[in-house]
Amino acid sequence: MRVVELPEILAALDEDAALAAVEAGFRRYSAGEVEVTAVGHLGFTDPPGDCHVKGAHIAGDDVFVVKLATSFYRNSERGLSSSNGFMAVISAETGEILAVLHDKGQLTDRRTAMAGAIAARAIARPGSATLGIVGAGIQARLQAQLIARVLGLRTVLVWARNGDRAEALAAELGGQAVGLPDLCTRADLIVTTTPATAPLLTDAMIRPGARIVALGADSPGKQELEAAILGRARIIVDSRAQSVDHGEAGWAVRAGLVDAAALVELGTLLASPVAFRPDDIVVADLTGVAVQDAEIAKVVWRGLRPDGEA
Template sequence: MRIFTREDIVAALDETAALAAVERAIVAFAAGHAQSGDAGHFSFPAPGDAHVKVAHLAGEDVFALKVSASFYGNPAKGLSSSQGFSAVMSTTTGEALALFADGGWLTDVRTAMAGAIAARAIGYTGGTLGIVGAGIQARMQAEMIRRHIGADRVLIWGRDPAKAQALAGEVGGEACGDLADLVGASDLLVTTTPSTEWLVDNDWVRPGTRIVAVGSDGGGKRELDPRILGRATIVADSIDKCLENGEAGWAVRVGLLAADGIILLGALLAEPRTFATDAIVVADLTGLPVQDAAIAGAAWRKLAST
């Protein structure tokens, strides 16, 4: 088994090819052309949480096992809040071919890629991008969306104004001290926090807003007022998982949203549709194991040739 460091993977990964692989994986999942085990989710009092996921895409010669962890007090200890690793295994022999000791980098990247893919699918073509959060995923979403779709203006809000200001400087954006102002100004709103109480109020969201909700992926997390979902068209990477762990589940449980009206993201990518300009569209993303298999496979194919 070969072991690759984060530096090895960052240097080798072809972002355009990996982005295409992640999109194909989302479509394959929706079409039933993938296997994935039930994701394991663990919560810790640190505070922190971890996910264990395994998946295989039909036709691929490898499958992947991924452990990703987020420990939100790590920056104060001089550590990244993202941790973890991936293992790539042969579908022919079962051999462990590679261990990616990437500290969770591939997970962060594929999450940002899924955000950009979803943003385009729900009709964002550019304008003002508002990011809720000031951590790793906030930065990656801002960078990925700007590179692959574009944004005339990037606004950043965070609980810690100093972190929001620092991130705004990194991504060429503007720190916004009032979350309501950021939401009202955003053509695309991306939420990236581990909040367990909703942050974005229904009254702040104007018609035509597109939202990519990334933070709610288990452990009681939520970022959106469920009334927003009650007046929106909902797109989910996995309907079952979004009902269990995502923003959609909160709205369904209080009777504001009918589960049978949710659109599967992979189906939308396979058969694109145009949403009304005044429609609120929310992409609810909890993270698919097949995305991990896709990006790990893309990284392995590149690294195996070196």
């Protein structure tokens, strides 16, 4: 069992290869070629935290991956990162643990950002120029950087509940901190990255043609978009099963505004692209699927130098 710490993981991670691998993983997931475990979750209240465990095996692969990621929201008070965890790479031929990638949650952060960029590319209007980022945490930063690069967006707008953090992120990105209604009006593509448990974006803020990638609703009780937005949108989901259970789409389905059968999985959209009309509102609801973990861990695993080599 090889133990790989973060510097070596990041050195072995080819971001472009991982982006392509995650995209291929979504296609294979939606084609029914990926076995995933039930999502394991433990919740903590004092101090508040979450632990998620997800595993996936892609048909034909000689390895599979089980990922553990924790988020303890008050760690910053101790000067610690809120994210921790690892990804285990396991032989699908013997069950031996080949490697523990002690990524401290960073591979999860990156594969989440990659999913956002893949979804953004699939739903953005041609000629989009302005990106609106909702939130000012690690996902806000990663999404802004990756989407701006992948889609060539030049202008970045930022809104966050904490105005100081929004200003700081906007400055870092060479963008502008704005009000949320203003962001929704001006952005060609909106990306929401908060852990909100009540809607931030209201139906009144959203104009025809809006394209929204929503990343926050990764467990039950979380919600960033008013359900009425989804009621008049075309909805892309990473996993129909997960999104109906705990994504943005779930709120709209439970409210009777959306038929679950109308949800289109991202992997299906990638395999059979749809020509959205310019005034279609399109929402991509991403809850995080284990196939993303499997794909990024495999890219790292294959990129590692043989053990012991410099």
